[in-house]
Structures are given as structure tokens and as C-alpha cells.
Amino acid sequence: MPSYFVTGTDTGAGKTYATCVLLHYARAQGLTAAGIKAVAAGTDARGRNEDVEAIRAASCPALPDDLLNPYCFTPPIAPHIAAREAGTVIRFARIREALRQAERRADCVLVEGAGGFRIPLGPEGDSADLAVVLGCPVILVVGMRLGAINHALLTAEAIAARGLALAGWIANAIDPTMSRPEENFTTLETLIPAPCLGRIPHASSADPANAALQTTIFLATAPGGKRIHEGKDEAARSAPSCDIKRYE
Ligand SMILES: Nc1ncnc2c1ncn2[C@@H]1O[C@H](COP(=O)(O)OP(=O)(O)O)[C@@H](O)[C@H]1O
Numbered sequence: 001m002p003s004y005f006v007t008g009t010d011t012g013a014g015k016t017y018a019t020c021v022l023l024h025y026a027r028a029q030g031l032t033a034a035g036i037k038a039v040a041a042g043t044d045a046r047g048r049n050e051d052v053e054a055i056r057a058a059s060c061p062a063l064p065d066d067l068l069n070p071y072c073f074t075p076p077i078a079p080h081i082a083a084r085e086a087g088t089v090i091r092f093a094r095i096r097e098a099l100r101q102a103e104r105r106a107d108c109v110l111v112e113g114a115g116g117f118r119i120p121l122g123p124e125g126d127s128a129d130l131a132v133v134l135g136c137p138v139i140l141v142v143g144m145r146l147g148a149i150n151h152a153l154l155t156a157e158a159i160a161a162r163g164l165a166l167a168g169w170i171a172n173a174i175d176p177t178m179s180r181p182e183e184n185f186t187t188l189e190t191l192i193p194a195p196c197l198g199r200i201p202h203a204s205s206a207d208p209a210n211a212a213l214q215t216t217i218f219l220a221t222a223p224g225g226k227r228i229h230e231g232k233d234e235a236a237r238s239a240p241s242c243d244i245k246r247y248e
């Protein structure tokens with residue numbers, strides 16, 4: 001089961017949310033699943049970053065902090081600027097090492113990038129360069145809203161241009177007021193040169209554990225990949241709720 005690099009059509013597309021949904025899926029399949037937030041920017045008064053905490057909560061086993069989140073910066077700004085201001089260089093080898101160590105602890109490891117696919121990370125390159133160094137197939141989270149088709153197609157092109165495998169894409173219903181969601185979905189299905197791995201509905205509670213039960217996910221199509229979950233599975237469907245403790 002390969003690891004995956006999770007990218008998105010933009011910041012706010014739902015990368016963290018989809019990562020958490022996928023982690024819950026993998027765990028529901030009896031796998032151990034852990035997420036990594038490679039580079040985070042923006043912390044609260046206690047020095048905690050929202051994405052890191054969401055991924056920690058969805059992971060089992062939870063990784064130690066240095067693997068879970070190799071780089072974290074205080075201000076909620078572009079990471080290459082935050083790194084420069086902190087006098088830090090984001091080293092891709094350190095993130096790759098975190099991934100390798102995580103892979104020894106969990107069956108399934110998902111690495112969430114920062115922002116969109118071409119977000120700069122510093123002297124070693126951008127998020128796309130990081131994905132190349134990590135060498136994982138990519139999952140593209142499409143935040144379903146006006147403008148997403150263009151962002152999705154450009155991102156798919158950028159992934160292919162680097163010789164990376166696009167394992168597939170996920171339609172995340174980020175905007176419940178989006179017009180013509182089905183037509184947009186069909187257009188994306190036709191134009192993205194990779195399968196749709198799942199559709200995540202808009203959830204009023206924004207609880208990824210519950211969303212995991214309403215989503216159909218396939219991770220079968222990446223080279224060497226295998227199906228980790230099928231949301232239409234009867235057992236999953238009939239489960240009264242997705243209690244995180246069930247998977248601990
Ligand atoms: N399917 C969804 N239903 C409801 N809220 C969502 C959904 N996907 C994302 N969100 C919310 O939208 C915001 C942005 O999502 P997030 O996963 O943080 O995006 P990204 O990681 O790409 O920046 C978060 O507040 C998240 O809880």
C-alpha cells in the first residue's frame with residue numbers, strides 16, 4: 001500500500017478534511033493509518049496548528065510531533081515567507097525521512113501538502129518539488145466551487161509534467177451553494193485524466209469521521225495500490241455512527 005501526497009485545487013479546498021476522511025476510512029478497514037502535515041503555518045496561543053491537530057486526531061497511531069509535523073511556523077502566511085522570517089530552510093529530505101519513519105509505524109501514510117500544488121516552500125523548491133522528492137502518488141482534492149475546474153485541470157497538468165502518478169481525485173463539496181454541482185462533477189470526471197476516488201458531501205458538522213461513512217473511496221488505482229475501502233459497503237453503511245473509539 002503506497003503512501004500518498006494529498007494536494008488540492010487551492011488552500012481551503014479541503015485537503016485536511018479529505019486527509020482525515022481517508023484516514024478514518026483506512027482505519028475502518030482495519031489498517032493503521034497516519035497523516036503528516038509537512039509544513040504548517042498559523043498557530044494559536046498554545047502554539048498549535050489546526051491542521052496538525054485534526055490530522056493527529058484522525059490518525060491511529062498518532063505520530064510523534066517531529067514526524068507528524070516537521071515544519072510549523074507561527075504566522076498564518078505563505079510558508080516560504082514564514083520560513084524565511086523564522087530563519088529556517090524547509091529541507092525536503094527531513095520531510096522524506098519523516099515519511100519513511102511513519103511508513104514503518106502505519107500501513108497507510110498520507111502527507112498533506114500546504115496550499116495548492118505550486119506553493120513555494122523555499123530554496124529547495126515548491127510543493128510540486130516536494131512531491132517529487134517524496135515520490136508518492138498524488139491525490140488531488142477538488143474543492144467543488146466555481147473556478148474549480150480550471151484549478152483542477154492545471155493541477156493535473158502540473159502533476160503529470162513532473163512524472164508523478166495522479167492516483168485520483170476527490171470531489172469535496174466545500175460550497176453547499178454551488179450551482180450545477182452534478183454537471184460540474186461530470187465535467188471533471190470527463191476531463192481529469194485519473195479516476196474519481198470519492199465524493200465527500202458537505203457536512204454541517206464538518207466531522208471527518210462521520211463524513212467517512214457517507215463517502216465512497218477507492219485507493220485502488222495507484223501503481224501498487226489496493227482498495228482500502230468502499231463506502232457503499234453494507235457494514236459501513238449500517239453502522240450507527242462512526243465512533244472514533246471503534247478504531248482505537
Ligand atoms: N466536505 C466538507 N463539509 C463541510 N466543511 C468542510 C468540508 N471540507 C472542508 N470543510 C471545511 O472547510 C474549511 C477548509 O477545509 P480544509 O480541509 O482546512 O482545507 P485545506 O486543508 O485545503 O486548506 C475547514 O474549516 C473545513 O472544516
Ligand SMILES: [Mg+2]
Nearest residue numbers: 015016051112
Ligand atoms: Mg489544510
